[in-house]
Amino acid sequence: xxxxxxxxxxxxxxxxxxxxxxxxxxxxxxxxxxxxxxxxxxxxxxxxxxxxxxxxxxxxxxxxxxxxxxxxxxxxxxxxxxxxxxxxxxxxxxxxxxxxxxxxxxxxxxxxxxxxxxxxxxxxxxxxxxxxxxxxxxxxxxxxxxxxxxxxxxxxxxxxxxxxxxxxxxxxxxxxxxxxxxxxxxxxxxxxxxxxxxxxxxxxxxxxxxxxxxxxxxxxxxxxxxxxxxxxxxxxxxxxxxxxxxxxxxxxxxxxxxxxxxxxxxxxxxxxxxxxxxxxxxxxxxxxxxxxxxxxxxxxxxxxxxxxxxxxxxxxxxxxxxxxx
Amino acid sequence: xxxxxxxxxxxxxxxxxxxxxxxxxxxxxxxxxxxxxxxxxxxxxxxxxxxxxxxxxxxxxxxxxxxxxxxxxxxxxxxxxxxxxxxxxxxxxxxxxxxxxxxxxxxxxxxxxxxxxxxxxxxxxxxxxxxxxxxxxxxxxxxxxxxxxxxxxxxxxxxxxxxxxxxxxxxxxxxxxxxxxxxxxxxxxxxxxxxxxxxxxxxxxxxxxxxxxxxxxxxxxxxxxxxxxxxxxxxxxxxxxxxxxxxxxxxxxxxxxxxxxxxxxxxxxxx
Numbered sequence: 001x002x003x004x005x006x007x008x009x010x011x012x013x014x015x016x017x018x019x020x021x022x023x024x025x026x027x028x029x030x031x032x033x034x035x036x037x038x039x040x041x042x043x044x045x046x047x048x049x050x051x052x053x054x055x056x057x058x059x060x061x062x063x064x065x066x067x068x069x070x071x072x073x074x075x076x077x078x079x080x081x082x083x084x085x086x087x088x089x090x091x092x093x094x095x096x097x098x099x100x101x102x103x104x105x106x107x108x109x110x111x112x113x114x115x116x117x118x119x120x121x122x123x124x125x126x127x128x129x130x131x132x133x134x135x136x137x138x139x140x141x142x143x144x145x146x147x148x149x150x151x152x153x154x155x156x157x158x159x160x161x162x163x164x165x166x167x168x169x170x171x172x173x174x175x176x177x178x179x180x181x182x183x184x185x186x187x188x189x190x191x192x193x194x195x196x197x198x199x200x201x202x203x204x205x206x207x208x209x210x211x212x213x214x215x216x217x218x219x220x221x222x223x224x225x226x227x228x229x230x231x232x233x234x235x236x237x238x239x240x241x242x243x244x245x246x247x248x249x250x251x252x253x254x255x256x257x258x259x260x261x262x263x264x265x266x267x268x269x270x271x272x273x274x275x276x277x278x279x280x281x282x283x284x285x286x287x288x289x290x291x292x293x294x295x296x297x298x299x300x301x302x303x304x305x306x307x308x309x310x311x312x313x314x315x316x317x318x319x320x321x322x323x324x325x
Numbered sequence: 326x327x328x329x330x331x332x333x334x335x336x337x338x339x340x341x342x343x344x345x346x347x348x349x350x351x352x353x354x355x356x357x358x359x360x361x362x363x364x365x366x367x368x369x370x371x372x373x374x375x376x377x378x379x380x381x382x383x384x385x386x387x388x389x390x391x392x393x394x395x396x397x398x399x400x401x402x403x404x405x406x407x408x409x410x411x412x413x414x415x416x417x418x419x420x421x422x423x424x425x426x427x428x429x430x431x432x433x434x435x436x437x438x439x440x441x442x443x444x445x446x447x448x449x450x451x452x453x454x455x456x457x458x459x460x461x462x463x464x465x466x467x468x469x470x471x472x473x474x475x476x477x478x479x480x481x482x483x484x485x486x487x488x489x490x491x492x493x494x495x496x497x498x499x500x501x502x503x504x505x506x507x508x509x510x511x512x513x514x515x516x517x518x519x520x521x522x523x524x525x526x527x528x529x530x531x532x533x534x535x536x537x538x539x540x541x542x543x544x545x546x547x548x549x550x551x552x553x554x555x556x557x558x559x560x561x562x563x564x565x566x567x568x569x570x571x572x573x574x575x576x577x578x579x580x581x582x583x584x585x586x587x588x589x590x591x592x593x594x595x596x
Binding site for chain 1: 371372394395396397403404406407408409410411412413414415416417421422423424425428432456457461462463464465466467468469470471472473474475476479480501502503504505508513517518519520593
């Protein structure tokens with residue numbers, strides 16, 4: 001369907017997109033949620049190119065976060081949840097890296113992180129919430145003041161203050177806005193003008209994209225813009241927010257992409273087992289990342305038979321009856 | 326995340342007076358489901374919470390609505406989701422919302438919302454830790470983190486906690502307070518700035534615990550068949566009032582049939 005369109009001059013390979021939009025030390029917002037629509041093709045490419053010192057910001061990221069942490073790409077993380085549901089209640093390489101002191105972590109909640117992206121999208125410096133009052137999310141700062149100063153972050157993780165409008169004792173939590181250097185999201189469909197369509201839950205992908213200084217969209221398919229304008233109610237982002245489009249079918253594997261494929265239970269189980277042991281993990285990275293030239297080789301290695309097993313049912317959007325043990 | 330279901334199996338059969346044997350996990354799902362009223366909005370993500378919600382809906386609360394923090398509202402749940410972002414939470418919904426929308430529903434004063442949560446540690450006031458064991462800066466064990474748990478505990482009308490009973494989980498002092506319960510007890514939750522909410526009950530593999538209306542301290546409310554008060558006290562890391570305990574009603578044959586045949590026929594969570 002891609003035709004010969006260059007998607008308004010923004011179509012590029014994952015490698016070119018990484019080279020152009022990711023520098024060491026960048027703040028990157030990961031799209032998706034645990035085992036759904038993680039931008040894995042782009043993540044693998046960042047690992048392959050040995051990007052270093054990343055500052056990840058996410059609400060509940062699983063596979064993308066864990067892969068990047070495990071590949072040594074990440075120095076600091078602001079996050080609500082590092083898990084993969086039943087496939088890893090706590091992501092294994094994330095857990096090891098935190099326990100070993102290899103990454104600095106600042107904890108927030110899902111709603112707090114989503115609101116911080118919204119504040120960034122609205123171009124306001126902070127946003128209030130009632131969530132988290134009197135918890136250690138408020139009381140404990142993961143990044144020290146010195147660390148914050150050294151990395152150009154606001155001095156405080158968040159601030160509690162009385163509601164300035166109504167009642168001196170009704171406290172709210174003020175959350176600092178996030179403006180990532182880059183937001184990367186994997187979506188089902190992009191029009192050849194750069195219009196983005198997401199099917200299923202959008203999580204905080206849209207707030208992340210609107211807050212970021214640059215947006216890379218990886219996608220399953222590129223279609224004529226006219227097709228997306230037949231029903232624009234279904235569209236998620238306008239073309240002018242998108243800086244790069246990467247055509248990457250199966251680019252969320254092993255996480256799910258509604259109406260295209262389910263998550264890959266066998267891969268996620270193999271991943272968890274490999275992640276538990278440093279030597280096995282190193283071999284896993286060689287096999288699935290470093291020894292492959294790019295996304296096409298990765299998809300070929302997953303194999304047609306497995307891709308057929310996880311292929312989504314067109315009505316339900318997932319692989320009905322898939323063996324998920 | 327609604328429930329950090331990190332204990333994959335707990336199939337020890339609870340002995341008792343029931344007509345047919347049942348597992349502690351089945352008892353937990355059914356006991357928690359009984360707290361649901363018809364019309365409640367249930368924040369249930371994965372694991373045993375989903376079993377409890379599914380059971381309640383089919384047994385006595387048909388108008389209860391299951392919704393997932395990721396934004397899937399009232400999904401069909403033809404298949405059990407294994408994570409809150411599983412595409413199964415997006416199928417047959419009334420709406421697929423965003424995260425901010427989902428939490429606006431949880432916080433809505435118009436709705437009676439009940440959240441099901443899990444945790445690594447709980448204290449006598451129902452505060453939860455799902456972040457780490459040991460020092461926060463240098464943790465001995467790192468867990469997933471809050472996910473939406475802190476938000477749900479802060480904003481919902483009430484929450485119910487699932488725990489495996491043990492002294493290392495029921496602790497005098499949390500290593501990290503991720504999600505607010507009754508805080509320091511008494512009226513402290515209200516004074517801290519929360520307009521509503523708080524833990525309603527803790528459902529474990531041994532019993533159901535509730536909170537005193539005045540002190541908001543945890544007490545033993547119901548012991549499961551075959552479980553003794555001593556056993557529960559021994560597995561609790563703080564002094565527990567057992568004076569108000571009664572025997573839990575065992576699962577009925579109908580509750581078990583619905584749970585096994587309709588809610589989780591593939592036994593993805595039950596086993």
